[in-house]
Structure formats: structure tokens, C-alpha cells
Amino acid sequence: MTEFIEGGVTAAKGFLAGGIHAGIRKNRSKRDLAMIFCKKRAAAAAVYTTNLVKGAPLEVTRRHISDGYARCILCNSGNANTCNENGIEIAEKSSELVGIALNIEPSDVIVASTGVIGQPLSTAPFERGIPLLKEALSEGKEGSAQAAEAIMTTDTVIKEVAVKSVIAEKEVVVGGIAKGSGMINPNMATMLVFVTTDAAITPEMLQKAVSEDVRDSFNMVTVDGDTSTNDMFVVMASGEAGNDMISAEGEAFEAFKRALSAVTKKLCKMLAGDGEGATKALISRVSGARTKEIARIAAKAVIGSALVKAAFFGADANWGRVLCALGYSGAGIDPDKIDVSFSSRAGSIDVCKNGRGVTFSEELAKTILSEKEITTEINLNDGTESAEAWGCDLTYDYVKINGDYRT
Amino acid sequence: MTEFIEGGVTAAKGFLAGGIHAGIRKNRSKRDLAMIFCKKRAAAAAVYTTNLVKGAPLEVTRRHISDGYARCILCNSGNANTCNENGIEIAEKSSELVGIALNIEPSDVIVASTGVIGQPLSTAPFERGIPLLKEALSEGKEGSAQAAEAIMTTDTVIKEVAVKSVIAEKEVVVGGIAKGSGMINPNMATMLVFVTTDAAITPEMLQKAVSEDVRDSFNMVTVDGDTSTNDMFVVMASGEAGNDMISAEGEAFEAFKRALSAVTKKLCKMLAGDGEGATKALISRVSGARTKEIARIAAKAVIGSALVKAAFFGADANWGRVLCALGYSGAGIDPDKIDVSFSSRAGSIDVCKNGRGVTFSEELAKTILSEKEITTEINLNDGTESAEAWGCDLTYDYVKINGDYRT
Numbered sequence: 001m002t003e004f005i006e007g008g009v010t011a012a013k014g015f016l017a018g019g020i021h022a023g024i025r026k027n028r029s030k031r032d033l034a035m036i037f038c039k040k041r042a043a044a045a046a047v048y049t050t051n052l053v054k055g056a057p058l059e060v061t062r063r064h065i066s067d068g069y070a071r072c073i074l075c076n077s078g079n080a081n082t083c084n085e086n087g088i089e090i091a092e093k094s095s096e097l098v099g100i101a102l103n104i105e106p107s108d109v110i111v112a113s114t115g116v117i118g119q120p121l122s123t124a125p126f127e128r129g130i131p132l133l134k135e136a137l138s139e140g141k142e143g144s145a146q147a148a149e150a151i152m153t154t155d156t157v158i159k160e161v162a163v164k165s166v167i168a169e170k171e172v173v174v175g176g177i178a179k180g181s182g183m184i185n186p187n188m189a190t191m192l193v194f195v196t197t198d199a200a201i202t203p204e205m206l207q208k209a210v211s212e213d214v215r216d217s218f219n220m221v222t223v224d225g226d227t228s229t230n231d232m233f234v235v236m237a238s239g240e241a242g243n244d245m246i247s248a249e250g251e252a253f254e255a256f257k258r259a260l261s262a263v264t265k266k267l268c269k270m271l272a273g274d275g276e277g278a279t280k281a282l283i284s285r286v287s288g289a290r291t292k293e294i295a296r297i298a299a300k301a302v303i304g305s306a307l308v309k310a311a312f313f314g315a316d317a318n319w320g321r322v323l324c325a326l327g328y329s330g331a332g333i334d335p336d337k338i339d340v341s342f343s344s345r346a347g348s349i350d351v352c353k354n355g356r357g358v359t360f361s362e363e364l365a366k367t368i369l370s371e372k373e374i375t376t377e378i379n380l381n382d383g384t385e386s387a388e389a390w391g392c393d394l395t396y397d398y399v400k401i402n403g404d405y406r407t
Numbered sequence: 408m409t410e411f412i413e414g415g416v417t418a419a420k421g422f423l424a425g426g427i428h429a430g431i432r433k434n435r436s437k438r439d440l441a442m443i444f445c446k447k448r449a450a451a452a453a454v455y456t457t458n459l460v461k462g463a464p465l466e467v468t469r470r471h472i473s474d475g476y477a478r479c480i481l482c483n484s485g486n487a488n489t490c491n492e493n494g495i496e497i498a499e500k501s502s503e504l505v506g507i508a509l510n511i512e513p514s515d516v517i518v519a520s521t522g523v524i525g526q527p528l529s530t531a532p533f534e535r536g537i538p539l540l541k542e543a544l545s546e547g548k549e550g551s552a553q554a555a556e557a558i559m560t561t562d563t564v565i566k567e568v569a570v571k572s573v574i575a576e577k578e579v580v581v582g583g584i585a586k587g588s589g590m591i592n593p594n595m596a597t598m599l600v601f602v603t604t605d606a607a608i609t610p611e612m613l614q615k616a617v618s619e620d621v622r623d624s625f626n627m628v629t630v631d632g633d634t635s636t637n638d639m640f641v642v643m644a645s646g647e648a649g650n651d652m653i654s655a656e657g658e659a660f661e662a663f664k665r666a667l668s669a670v671t672k673k674l675c676k677m678l679a680g681d682g683e684g685a686t687k688a689l690i691s692r693v694s695g696a697r698t699k700e701i702a703r704i705a706a707k708a709v710i711g712s713a714l715v716k717a718a719f720f721g722a723d724a725n726w727g728r729v730l731c732a733l734g735y736s737g738a739g740i741d742p743d744k745i746d747v748s749f750s751s752r753a754g755s756i757d758v759c760k761n762g763r764g765v766t767f768s769e770e771l772a773k774t775i776l777s778e779k780e781i782t783t784e785i786n787l788n789d790g791t792e793s794a795e796a797w798g799c800d801l802t803y804d805y806v807k808i809n810g811d812y813r814t
């Protein structure tokens with residue numbers, strides 16, 4: 001049993017969070033520095049972008065998390081701290097400043113940044129901001145909301161989710177916040193996602209849960225096919241729930257993974273639906289695949305096609321583009337077996353059977369495709385595996401937002 | 408010496424071409440059926456899309472060309488003849504109709520189609536159109552222009568190129584037409600490109616020339632990352648130039664490849680510059696790569712990034728996105744060695760050295776990026792190989808064109 005509850009990263013026991021304006025962004029009404037703090041050393045695990053061009057914070061975080069534990073996450077928006085001469089220096093100095101302010105080891109600080117690549121950055125906003133941030137920390141849901149706002153870039157809504165679940169008779173909470181709207185095509189990692197839990201779990205099992213989860217959650221989201229330089233997905237576990245320490249596979253580990261998956265999949269949907277310029281959230285669900293990997297590749301190709309995305313923007317049931325994307329996806333599919341249908345709140349319509357078009361009502365198709373969330377159901381009729389991927393339509397506003405992002 | 412001359416597929420000796428309105432499109436003022444005819448059996452070679460969903464004409468053409476010779480190319484626009492119940496039947500029937508009209512073997516006919524996928528199609532327009540097309544055939548440049556127009560879909564300009572060159576003291580002509588504007592990300596094949604030459608060359612050496620050429624020509628073009636189901640690149644060689652038959656590698660073969668490459672690379676530029684909605688032609692030139700393959704992958708990734716494309720639309724010198732694309736490209740690059748500059752008719756500007764931003768004049772950058780053709784020069788400083796890729800910016804009009812393509 002997994003139940004959605006209010007809040008985000010402060011829903012689990014043991015965590016405080018906050019967000020303030022530190023002056024990295026010019027707009028003084030936009031928070032730009034977030035903190036998530038655990039009252040005790042928490043087991044910590046993470047996955048990162050596979051982009052060879054990496055933000056400096058990732059290198060520092062990887063080092064700090066290598067012992068499996070952390071106390072605090074510090075994340076700024078407005079500047080990616082990537083391709084900067086003094087990037088590592090800034091990331092290390094911020095960790096030190098957090099260490100001094102909170103009286104913890106700098107090596108227990110996870111640092112993250114998001115924003116424009118290759119723009120000059122100084123330590124001044126961190127020097128000014130971190131003491132303010134310490135004052136802003138709260139165990140309440142406003143702490144999580146502030147942090148969720150402070151990590152936003154082109155996002156239009158804050159993204160936070162929490163669930164409660166029962167693991168070995170103890171109530172456990174998992175909650176998270178995320179940001180990401182463009183440059184989204186995670187690959188073995190994700191945009192920025194910070195998740196907290198009060199479950200007791202060893203760093204090794206936590207890493208295993210994170211690495212497995214990401215394959216069917218954030219790696220299945222795409223907004224524009226561009227894998228960011230700063231992607232990071234971090235989970236911290238305080239152990240405050242009082243369950244027996246999860247230190248091996250088994251029922252408790254599976255229950256934890258289910259709770260984690262409920263949070264991450266919901267965040268995926270929120271990220272995709274708030275993709276840059278998006279007017280519609282798109283889901284592609286592939287079933288009947290020979291292998292799980294084929295299902296994943298096929299689902300991701302459909303959601304990633306610029307032509308499919310543009311057709312959905314125009315509410316045009318151009319299913320040939322779905323077939324085209326499946327064909328070039330690299331997934332081993334048999335075109336002559338494929339069935340396709342489109343569905344939304346307004347109904348469902350079959351458009352392709354055995355790789356051939358079927359006669360359908362263009363009027364009904366238009367009605368179905370005019371909804372805010374549309375699912376493309378693809379049956380490969382070739383096996384029993386399935387996968388789901390999340391994305392959004394391609395709109396004038398995506399072009400507008402990205403035609404002049406730096407100014 | 409390779410010299411550009413007027414004309415397209417009728418520039419080489421031995422070829423006639425024409426284009427008419429056969430009624431596949433509703434708009435009667437738009438030609439929709441093209442023919443290229445050789446007075447004698449010509450050596451023929453082709454490469455096709457790697458998309459697993461393939462247009463029916465590709466299967467028929469592959470069969471017809473398997474003996475290495477052909478007489479005629481028939482190509483319609485307005486319907487891709489893909490994912491149709493009777494696709495093969497229509498492609499075979501059209502070949503027969505051409506055979507009857509021109510008194511040639513149906514198995515010497517190359518068929519191709521382009522347009523919407525999965526729309527019903529009948530043989531009626533071919534029955535009506537092919538006799539008209541026979542009457543329209545011309546050796547003059549108007550024949551090539553008509554054919555080039557008849558294969559257009561969302562293209563805004565016809566695309567034809569011809570060159571003359573000398574092979575073993577004989578003047579040889581190579582000329583071609585192409586269409587393609589969206590769903591363009593060729594992979595071991597291309598959009599529709601038909602090239603004719605009067606060079607004497609065996610089918611085997613012609614195939615070798617075609618297969619080698621495409622790696623650095625059409626495979627290096629992308630408009631939207633979508634590999635079409637109907638891509639085809641065909642070359643027919645009449646032998647009328649009177650050169651000694653090219654039947655092995657050597658000087659004459661190299662000279663032929665250079666002439667072919669002059670035609671195909673020019674067509675690449677024309678295709679990219681006329682990409683759907685494009686306001687700017689983009690070139691990415693990668694040098695200093697360890698291997699040719701790394702150079703190709705890196706150049707293609709930059710030109711394919713939605714974020715890079717949108718930044719160019721906005722004349723925004725957001726070079727961080729170039730670094731980001733190089734980083735996720737899969738090419739083995741060292742981020743800390745990369746230099747980037749932008750250039751156009753208006754000048755050149757360095758924006759990144761050793762993977763770090765350099766101070767530059769935003770004003771000059773804006774001027775350079777406001778031109779119609781912009782080159783991104785990338786030096787990986789890691790070897791001696793280089794490659795070039797062609798693309799276009801991502802604009803409001805791309806979204807508009809593709810939001811409602813079928814109607």
C-alpha cells in the first residue's frame with residue numbers, strides 16, 4: 001500500500017529544507033539557492049548524467065558521497081557552474097561554507113547547480129546566501145516548497161511529491177522535489193531530483209534501488225533529446241522511520257523500491273508535462289515486446305520524435321510518424337505486427353492494425369487529441385514485455401524560450 | 408577539375424526527364440509525378456533508409472535493381488505508399504505501366520514515393536499520368552526542373568545540381584535532383600536523391616562509389632532527427648561519355664567519386680538550407696578528431712541538437728549548448744581540449760577555448776549569427792581527422808508545418 005500525501009522533501013522524518021534569493025539571478029523575487037538538511041548522517045546514493053561535459057558540482061558531489069553518507073544538499077539555479085575556470089573551486093568553497101554554517105563536515109555536503117553553461121560565477125552569492133538559508137530551514141511543507149522553487153529554471157510549476165508506505169510493519173515516507181523543463185533526455189541519470197526518506201537502508205542497497213529505479217523512471221523522460229551536463233538524482237535516507245535496516249534484497253527492499261517508484265514516476269509525469277513550451281503531456285506505452293529493452297527503446301523513440309511531438313501539438317492523428325519512429329528506433333520490431341491507438345480522457349481510437357492504417361473518425365481523433373494528456377498505446381504483438389515513456393508536445397513556445405535563453 | 412554547370416538529371420548525356428500533375432495531390436497546379444529515363448540500360452546503384460518501416464516502393468526497387476541495371480525512375484509525391492495494404496501491388500503495377508508506355512522491361516523501373524504515410528492510394532493516377540509523362544519527357548533542362556518540382560513535398564525550392572569533370576581525358580557529367588525538408592536524419596541512406604551520369608562505370612563500382620559517398624554527404628544532414636521510411640539515393644550511369652569503363656579502383660574511380668561528391672555535397676547544403684521552417688543554413692565543422700568516425704558523430708550531434716538549433720534561430724551565441732551536445736554525442740572527446748568559434752559572411756568569433764568560455768563581444772556575435780549561413784567550427788585538438796555536417800535552425804514555422812501536415 002502506497003498512499004500519496006502532502007509535501008515533498010520534508011515529508012519524511014529527519015529532514016529540513018528551505019530556499020532563498022542569494023543573488024545568483026538578477027530577478028530578486030526568484031529564489032535561487034536551495035538546501036535540504038538531514039538531522040543525522042543519512043545514507044546517500046546518486047546517479048549522474050552520462051554527458052562527458054559535466055558540471056563541476058557533479059565531480060565534487062561524487063567525491064563527497066563516495067563513503068555512502070551525507071548530511072546536506074545545496075543547489076543553486078541561474079548558473080550551471082559548468083565549463084567555468086573556477087567551477088571546482090566554487091563547488092568546494094560552497095561545501096565549506098555549508099560546513100561552517102551547519103557545523104558539519106564539508107565532505108558531507110552534496111552540491112548541485114542548474115542554469116546557463118559557461119557563465120562566470122563567484123562565491124559571493126554563496127557567502128551571502130548560506131547563512132540566510134540556515135535561518136530559512138524548516139521541517140514544514142513550506143521548507144520543501146521553498147527549496148522546490150529555488151531549483152527551478154524555465155519550469156513553470158514547482159514539482160514535489162510524497163508517499164507513505166509500510167515496510168515490515170513500520171510506516172515509511174518517501175518524498176522528493178525535481179526541476180527540469182528543457183535539455184531533458186536523461187541517460188542513466190536525470191535532471192535534478194532530490195528525494196528524502198526516513199527508511200533505514202544501507203548505502204549499498206540505497207544505491208541499488210536508485211540505479212534500478214532510474215531505468216524505468218527518469219531515463220524514460222524526454223523533452224528535447226538533449227542530455228544535460230548537470231543531471232543528478234540523489235536520495236538521502238535518514239533511518240528515522242525505525243524499520244529494521246534494509247541491508248539485502250527481499251520483501252522490505254521490494255516495498256521500498258515500490259514506494260520510491262511511486263514518487264519518481266509521478267515526478268516524471270510532472271517534469272514531462274512542464275516541458276519547455278508544452279501544452280500537452282504525452283505518454284507512450286509499448287506492450288507486447290520481446291524484451292524489456294525493446295519496449296523501452298520503442299517507447300522512448302516515439303516520445304522523442306520531433307514530428308510526433310509537433311503532430312500532437314496540432315491534434316493531428318498522424319500515426320504514420322509513430323510507425324516511422326518505431327522503425328528507426330533501433331528496437332527489433334516487426335512493422336507488420338504493430339497496432340497503434342490514441343487515448344485520453346475523451347476516449348480511445350484505433351488508428352493502425354498490423355502496421356496498416358484503419359479507417360477512423362477524424363473528428364473523434366481530433367477530440368481525443370485535444371486533451372491535455374494523451375497516451376499512445378503501441379502493441380508490438382511480439383512478446384510480453386512493456387514500458388512507458390513520458391514527454392510533451394513541440395510548440396512555438398519551445399522555440400521562443402530557447403531562441404534567446406541567455407538574456 | 409570539377410566545374411558546376413546548369414541543369415540537373417538531364418545534364419549528362421543519355422537522359423530525359425519530366426514531371427506532371429497526375430492527380431495524387433489535390434492541388435492541380437502542383438506536379439506530383441516525375442520520370443527520369445535513360446536511352447539505354449544504365450548501370451544503377453542505390454542505398455536506402457535503415458528504417459525498419461519501409462515504403463513499399465523500396466522493396467520493389469531493390470528487387471528491380473538487383474541485376475545492377477535500370478532504364479527509368481518513376482517517383483510520385485503526395486503519398487508515401489507506406490503502411491498501405493496494397494503498397495507492393497501499386498509499386499509493381501506502376502512499373503508495368505511504365506514498361507508498356509516506354510516499351511521497356513518493368514524490372515528495369517525504379518519506383519519511389521514520398522508524402523504522407525498510411526494514406527489510401529490507388530493505381531488510377533498512375534494509369535492516367537504515365538502516358539502524359541512520356542509525352543512530357545525532355546532532354547533539356549526544363550525536363551530536369553519539372554521532375555525536381557514533381558518530387559517536392561514541403562520543400563520550398565527545387566534542388567538540382569550538375570558538374571562536369573574530366574575522367575581519363577573524357578568529359579564526364581554528373582547531375583542530380585533531390586527533395587527533402589522534414590523527417591530528415593538519413594542513416595546509411597538519404598531522402599530522395601536521383602543522380603545521373605554519362606560516365607561508363609560498372610554496377611559494382613557504381614555501388615561502391617554510392618555507398619562510400621553517402622557517409623560524408625547525405626548521412627551528415629539532419630533537419631529533425633527523424634529518419635524517413637522512404638529514403639532512397641539512386642545513381643544511374645549511361646556510359647555515353649565514352650570514357651574507358653571504370654571497373655576497378657584507381658585514378659578514374661577517384662575522379663568519378665570527386666565529381667559525384669561535388670554534386671551530393673551541394674545537394675546536402677540545399678536540402679539543409681530548405682529544411683522545414685528554416686531561416687538559416689547551419690554547418691558544423693569538426694577538426695582535430697582522433698578518428699573520422701568521432702568527427703562525424705560530433706559534427707552530427709551539434710547540428711542535431713534542438714537547443715543548438717533554437718539558439719541559432721534566436722542569433723544567440725549559446726556555445727554551452729554546443730559543448731553539451733558534444734558531451735552526449737557518444738563520440739570519445741576530451742571536454743577540456745575543445746575550441747569553438749562561430750563564423751559567417753559577417754566575420755568570425757571565438758567563444759570557447761579548452762572547454763572554457765572566453766570573453767567575446769555579444770554585439771559582434773549577434774551580427775555574425777544573424778546571417779543566413781552560419782558555420783560552427785569545433786576543434787577537438789585531439790587528432791587530425793575532420794568532418795562536416797549540415798542542418799538548419801528550429802523555428803516557429805517548423806512547428807506550424809508539422810502541427811497539421813496531413814490536411
